Amino acid sequence: xxxxxxxxxxxxxxxxxxxxxxxxxxxxxxxxxxxxxxxxxxxxxxxxxxxxxxxxxxxxxxxxxxxxxxxxxxxxxxxxxxxxxxxxxxxxxxxxxxxxxxxxxxxxxxxxxxxxxxxxxxxxxxxxxxxxxxxxxxxxxxxxxxxxxxxxxxxxxxxxxxxxxxxxxxxxxxxxxxxxxxxxxxxxxxxxxxxxxxxxxxxxxxxxxxxxxxxxxxxxxxxxxxxxxxxxxxxxxxxxxxxxx
Amino acid sequence: xxxxxxxxxxxxxxxxxxxxxxxxxxxxxxxxxxxxxxxxxxxxxxxxxxxxxxxxxxxxxxxxxxxxxxxxxxxxxxxxxxxxxxxxxxxxxxxxxxxxxxxxxxxxxxxxxxxxxxxxxxxxxxxxxxxxxxxxxxxxxxxxxxxxxxxxxxxxxxxxxxxxxxxxxxxxxxxxxxxxxxxxxxxxxxxxxxxxxxxxxxxxxxxxxxxxxxxxxxxxxxxxxxxxxxxxxxxxxxxxxxxxxxxxxxxxxxxxxxxxxxxxxxxxxxxxxxxxxxxxxxxxxxxxxxxxxxxxxxxxxxxxxxxxx
Amino acid sequence: xxxxxxxxxxxxxxxxxxxxxxxxxxxxxxxxxxxxxxxxxxxxxxxxxxxxxxxxxxxxxxxxxxxxxxxxxxxxxxxxxxxxxxxxxxxxxxxxxxxxxxxxxxxxxxxxxxxxxxxxxxxxxxxxxxxxxxxxxxxxxxxxxxxxxxxxxxxxxxxxxxxxxxxxxxxxxxxxxxxxxxxxxxxxxxxxxxxxxxxxxxxxxxxxxxxxxxxxxxxxxxxxxxxxxxxxxxxxxxxxxxxxxxxxxxxxxxxxxxxxxxxxxxxxxxxxxxxxxxxxxxxxxxxxxxxxxxxxxx
Numbered sequence: 001x002x003x004x005x006x007x008x009x010x011x012x013x014x015x016x017x018x019x020x021x022x023x024x025x026x027x028x029x030x031x032x033x034x035x036x037x038x039x040x041x042x043x044x045x046x047x048x049x050x051x052x053x054x055x056x057x058x059x060x061x062x063x064x065x066x067x068x069x070x071x072x073x074x075x076x077x078x079x080x081x082x083x084x085x086x087x088x089x090x091x092x093x094x095x096x097x098x099x100x101x102x103x104x105x106x107x108x109x110x111x112x113x114x115x116x117x118x119x120x121x122x123x124x125x126x127x128x129x130x131x132x133x134x135x136x137x138x139x140x141x142x143x144x145x146x147x148x149x150x151x152x153x154x155x156x157x158x159x160x161x162x163x164x165x166x167x168x169x170x171x172x173x174x175x176x177x178x179x180x181x182x183x184x185x186x187x188x189x190x191x192x193x194x195x196x197x198x199x200x201x202x203x204x205x206x207x208x209x210x211x212x213x214x215x216x217x218x219x220x221x222x223x224x225x226x227x228x229x230x231x232x233x234x235x236x237x238x239x240x241x242x243x244x245x
Numbered sequence: 246x247x248x249x250x251x252x253x254x255x256x257x258x259x260x261x262x263x264x265x266x267x268x269x270x271x272x273x274x275x276x277x278x279x280x281x282x283x284x285x286x287x288x289x290x291x292x293x294x295x296x297x298x299x300x301x302x303x304x305x306x307x308x309x310x311x312x313x314x315x316x317x318x319x320x321x322x323x324x325x326x327x328x329x330x331x332x333x334x335x336x337x338x339x340x341x342x343x344x345x346x347x348x349x350x351x352x353x354x355x356x357x358x359x360x361x362x363x364x365x366x367x368x369x370x371x372x373x374x375x376x377x378x379x380x381x382x383x384x385x386x387x388x389x390x391x392x393x394x395x396x397x398x399x400x401x402x403x404x405x406x407x408x409x410x411x412x413x414x415x416x417x418x419x420x421x422x423x424x425x426x427x428x429x430x431x432x433x434x435x436x437x438x439x440x441x442x443x444x445x446x447x448x449x450x451x452x453x454x455x456x457x458x459x460x461x462x463x464x465x466x467x468x469x470x471x472x473x474x475x476x477x478x479x480x481x482x483x484x485x486x487x488x489x490x491x492x493x494x495x496x497x498x499x500x501x502x503x504x505x506x507x508x509x510x511x512x513x514x515x516x517x518x519x520x521x522x523x524x525x526x527x528x529x530x531x532x533x534x535x536x537x538x539x540x541x542x543x544x545x546x547x548x549x550x551x552x553x554x
Numbered sequence: 555x556x557x558x559x560x561x562x563x564x565x566x567x568x569x570x571x572x573x574x575x576x577x578x579x580x581x582x583x584x585x586x587x588x589x590x591x592x593x594x595x596x597x598x599x600x601x602x603x604x605x606x607x608x609x610x611x612x613x614x615x616x617x618x619x620x621x622x623x624x625x626x627x628x629x630x631x632x633x634x635x636x637x638x639x640x641x642x643x644x645x646x647x648x649x650x651x652x653x654x655x656x657x658x659x660x661x662x663x664x665x666x667x668x669x670x671x672x673x674x675x676x677x678x679x680x681x682x683x684x685x686x687x688x689x690x691x692x693x694x695x696x697x698x699x700x701x702x703x704x705x706x707x708x709x710x711x712x713x714x715x716x717x718x719x720x721x722x723x724x725x726x727x728x729x730x731x732x733x734x735x736x737x738x739x740x741x742x743x744x745x746x747x748x749x750x751x752x753x754x755x756x757x758x759x760x761x762x763x764x765x766x767x768x769x770x771x772x773x774x775x776x777x778x779x780x781x782x783x784x785x786x787x788x789x790x791x792x793x794x795x796x797x798x799x800x801x802x803x804x805x806x807x808x809x810x811x812x813x814x815x816x817x818x819x820x821x822x823x824x825x826x827x828x829x830x831x832x833x834x835x836x837x838x839x840x841x842x843x844x845x846x847x848x849x850x851x852x
Binding site: 048050069070071072074075079080082086087088089090091095098099100102103104106107108109110111112113114115116118155156158159 | 411414415417418419420421422423425426428429430432433434435436437438439440441444447493
């Protein structure tokens, strides 16, 4: 479904992404792991159109998408959540997801229809799926951090994506919340059939649910394969896993 | 569900009854309160709901007023056309200024708008032959059916009510929601498919239009225009009204403008150092009511929801 | 006269010199505003009022000391200090508690201070115009290319660069200046390193107010000291600051030059619409360099 080929992206003289490769099949859960500063977020930014690649290709469902602006790209079936919580702070949980749905349905230039209950069913369904339905009327900046990260994902779901890209979904979470998040990701893949690409620090978590793993070090792809293959890979062990692998 | 319409309707009825027992001067003041409230509400669409730093909104007020005034005094066209021409001119100017400024964000947008607006003001201020220069245009011929104080008042009440209703619908529409999203998080808005600049431009044009309507209403009640209407300090005042009343509520700006206009009219007569008084009141309000008057009221009485319905 | 003849005549030079002396005042006041906006991120609407207080205070000091050279220089020192003290009270007494508030509310606060200070001037000094004579040694006019140029204007022209250099030294070469610039970019970081950011902010704000007072004091002999001085200046100062780059002293100088000169030349070339030219200049500059001509601090 998604293919990233030899993408390079530099800032000034610094090559944040240096020849990264990635491919994701439909229905898979793929994880990108790597030490801090390996370029994971930059790669995600390139894939989702926030940055243009200097060279290399990003291909989604057979079409090149490198350099397409985010607000156009999200209509093609890719939605993304962000590492730092990126929600609409003064709006309620319900409204946060509702906006995403309205945007997807191109209703945002309707000036006179009341928006209060528009698409409520769909929004409620998404909220139930991620598990924050009870808090739907709470102003989102009053939520706990864990709930906000879940809302983060819910907003991305509002775009009815085929490919869901999650940037460090468990960042800043405690062990309980992390468990919850991991289960959510599994559930989204199993029950809703979403293809999920995410990046993470915690390798244990990744091995729990990922179908395949891509390891990034210093901007480049070291290896891409099943969890077993990655675990056994010498380079990865040296660079990253140490003894805990 | 229906009862929430009761308050505005009762208020409207009250306002309609006022000319029956209030002297002319007070009717004039109430009319000013109404149109200033519309002006502040139109600004708040951009700044409170859109998060756009609209720092020189008074330009649209002034252009709306001058547009109507010039049409009424020079063009010989029928009055209703003239009354609409002002707001349309204001909306057009808003579109042009918006296209120039909208690619900037926050403070820089505000500053470029101030400079463009000041340019417009300077031109109006100096163009004696066309705009009357620093004298403005006195004695504008207003059509008979709104020339009397009561007639003017009812016209202003009607137009203000309709415009406020329209603005309310806009704020509670998908467009309004998208605008709030852009205010809270333009990056995320972009990421979910909202064309940020386009929506902001639309908001600016709407805000400019209704600001222009307020200006044309002023012409009706005052029969004059003057360049100070679009001087930057007045823009600041209108901004203050929004902040004072509560920037994140719909009726906040109306509350703020009412407070300011009424205080100025009735209190400044008794207090010689009126600005000092106002400054102290504002300072106290800022320290103790960070969300503005209405914002405070909403937070106090409706802790679960963030906003007034 | 034809356009070119106007441009290159002695009248032009005289106008330019007058414009430049006004530039000095604009620069001094704007640099103060720029520092406050750059480091504290406060759009200080009260800046114009502080400038006005500087002018009135200078008038009072000079009158009290009976005029003359000593009185003049005493006023040039005393007035900015008085204004700086007011600024200190404003910052320590109010702003320092409210930095975490909504940005625009801080703007509103400075607006209310402008109102308060404006009326305080009315209370202390009444509503009449005041005038101040330049000290004896710079009274009168020199003759340059056959046209009179007041010595005081030349004095201001000379003073300008000194103040510019002095400010630049303070901001870029002193420890406190460097800390201020760091705090403008990342106050939390500065605080984490153990520096009391509060005092840094106070210092910057007080310095900015000092400059506003100095500008007011310096302009007193050149113009009539009256209520309403604050209104016209504050908008020009803001436009200059934005044109020059937030927190950038040289930017304020450049902006003031552009603003002052375009006004003088504009009036000469097209007297009726002369005042339009500075605003046009600002629009043009901002259209191409929306963040200002020189680097902003943030």
